[in-house]
Amino acid sequence: MDMMTFFSEESRREAEALAHRSIASLIGNEGRTAVVTGAARGIGLAISHRLVESGAYVVLADLRADDLAKARDSFPQAFRARTATLEVDVTRADAVRALAETAVARTGRLDIWVNNAGIFPPSGAIQEAEDTVFQQILAVNVQGVFMGAREAARHMVGKGVILNIASIGAIRGQNGMSGYSASKHAVAGLTRSLALELGKFGIRVMAIAPGLTVSPGNAEALERVQAAGHKLASLSAPLGRIALADDVARVALFSVSDMAAMMTGQILVIDGGTTA
Ligand SMILES: NC(=O)c1ccc[n+]([C@@H]2O[C@H](COP(=O)([O-])OP(=O)(O)OC[C@H]3O[C@@H](n4cnc5c(N)ncnc54)[C@H](O)[C@@H]3O)[C@@H](O)[C@H]2O)c1
Secondary structure, eight states: OOGGGGSOHHHHHHHHHHHTSOHHHHHOOTTOEEEEETTTSHHHHHHHHHHHHTTOEEEEEESOHHHHHHHHHTSOHHHHTTEEEEEOOTTOHHHHHHHHHHHHHHHSOOOEEEEOOOOOOOOOOTTTOOHHHHHHHHIIIIIHHHHHHHHHHHHOOSOEEEEEEOOGGGTSOOTTOHHHHHHHHHHHHHHHHHHHHHGGGTEEEEEEEEOSBOOHHHHHHHHHHHHTTOOOOOOOOTTSSOBOHHHHHHHHHHHHSGGGTTOOSOEEEESTTTTO
8 A cells, every 4th residue: 555645745755854864954843932931050050051052942941040141151252142031930921921932032933932940849748748839839830831831832832842851750659749740740741742732833842751860950959859868769770870960851852842843742761761
């Protein structure tokens, strides 16, 4: 049978063109505009570096103005012109809307939106857990992602990728982190559902799920756990180490690139095999 009948004329042309492109062009993002939330440090900053290196113009958004200025200085001089920074609280609908509008105003387009901003305070024992902590986790980690995806989808024309930063807490429970784990399970649900909804607009929706990764926020969290007299859980990743932020950023780059053009609604786990 002629399997090409499974394609529309347009999708066949597009798929065949991809199959003939070089690897360098497929992983590249020349001429594309990206937004990364929580980009002032940690995983978001590492993702921003790889996106800029791959050719994209990147708007780095974060709550922390000081860290944003330092983040911009961390780019090689030659790349700095392809970066912009904006102070944004992802829990505020108006701020997230302004972020999308800024990206489009600067470059006339929006191709990639990375929902990375996230917080991970411990929930503690459920008997003592505070409503306000739970609500704040959901506001940043879930509603922030929801609103980011909404603005991205409104501005992406013909094609685009939304990448959500989940966690291995999205695919299994985390003792003492029930609010966080619940929020990341919600991110997985948003990823899968929005992939179903947005495919017809040419928008892919992906998630990546890091395991323990070196970042400023995580270092602070681990210090708090130790200061409270708790023992740190022992780590036994089959690959024998935890992740650097760039380990995560490289998979982020793959996910948003045309290398992954046939992927949507999937969660790629980056944990050295911890959850295998
Ligand atoms: N580090 C890890 O081990 C790990 C593992 C799995 C998933 N993650 C996820 O990766 C993402 C980044 O984590 P990280 O370790 O780099 O953390 P981090 O604390 O080092 O950096 C997070 C950044 O997000 C920003 N941010 C927080 N709330 C915000 C808000 N309301 N609006 C805008 N910006 C906000 C912070 O200011 C900070 O710059 C988070 O979604 C986190 O849940 C991290």
